[in-house]
Amino acid sequence: MGETAGRSLRADAERSVRAILEAAERVLAEEPGASMEQIAAAAGVARTTIHRRFAHRQALIEALATSAARQLARAVDDGRPDTAPPLVAMHRITANVLQVKSAWAFALELPADPDSEAAALHQEIARRCVAVLKRAQDDKLIDEAADLDWVRRVYYALIGESLRGNTDGTDPDTVAARVIDTLLHGCGPRT
Numbered sequence: 001m002g003e004t005a006g007r008s009l010r011a012d013a014e015r016s017v018r019a020i021l022e023a024a025e026r027v028l029a030e031e032p033g034a035s036m037e038q039i040a041a042a043a044g045v046a047r048t049t050i051h052r053r054f055a056h057r058q059a060l061i062e063a064l065a066t067s068a069a070r071q072l073a074r075a076v077d078d079g080r081p082d083t084a085p086p087l088v089a090m091h092r093i094t095a096n097v098l099q100v101k102s103a104w105a106f107a108l109e110l111p112a113d114p115d116s117e118a119a120a121l122h123q124e125i126a127r128r129c130v131a132v133l134k135r136a137q138d139d140k141l142i143d144e145a146a147d148l149d150w151v152r153r154v155y156y157a158l159i160g161e162s163l164r165g166n167t168d169g170t171d172p173d174t175v176a177a178r179v180i181d182t183l184l185h186g187c188g189p190r191t
Contacts, residue, residue, distance in 0.1 A: 017053055019043045021067050024060060029106035036060070061110065062118070068100070068107035069121035075100045081128050086136040087180070093132065094159065094176035101163055126152060141184055155183050 023043035027034045036057055040047045054060040079093030101108055112119035133148045133155075142151060158179045 013053075016043075016045060016049060017063075020045060020050055020053060020060070021064055024064050025068075025104055025106055028064075032106070062113070062116065064107045065110045065112055065118040066116065066121075068104040069112070069118040069125075071100050071104060072097065072108065073121050073125055076125055076128055081132045086132060086139050086141060089132050090136060090180050090183075091173075091176050093129075094179050095172040097159060098163065098172040098175055098179075101159065105163070129155065136184075151183070155179070158182055 020039065020043045024039045027039050027042045031038070036050050036054075037047050039060070040050045043050070050060065054063060075096035076093050078096050079089050079091075081089045081093060083089075084092065110118075112122060129152050130148050133142060133151050136142045137144060137146065137148065142148075162175050162179055
């Protein structure tokens with residue numbers, strides 16, 4: 001009985017933290033200087049609940065950045081970057097990343113402390129991105145002389161711009177196809 005109650009309490013605590021983080025994303029995206037009280041109200045929890053979970057505002061911000069980075073890492077993993085054919089992996093990862101970035105735009109724009117879990121996750125995501133691009137290069141989808149770190153940066157920029165300009169409700173798969181097509185073929189005429 002005690003073990004079941006402990007699991008229920010942990011599950012309740014996890015739901016509470018998730019609700020707080022989701023509310024923090026919404027509220028802070030609208031008003032970056034929002035108070036803990038505003039976030040608590042949006043999460044439907046008491047202010048004391050937030051303070052019990054997060055000692056101060058910066059702790060909440062750090063948890064938000066880490067949670068978003070973890071979701072981004074899962075989005076990359078779900079695209080099977082090491083096992084799917086490179087073009088398939090690139091498309092899946094891009095569509096997944098577009099969904100996460102659109103839902104967690106505020107948190108993913110936060111500068112991560114260099115020693116934080118969020119920073120480590122972003123570094124690992126960048127490493128995995130270059131590894132997928134290397135596989136694409138090996139498959140002759142990317143020029144053999146291309147600087148893959150530059151290609152990664154262009155890819156990130158394309159994703160960022162597509163999110164800023166995607167106000168017409170286009171689905172992530174369509175946007176992902178555009179991003180990958182532009183990355184691999186540019187904007188010049190097809191020959």
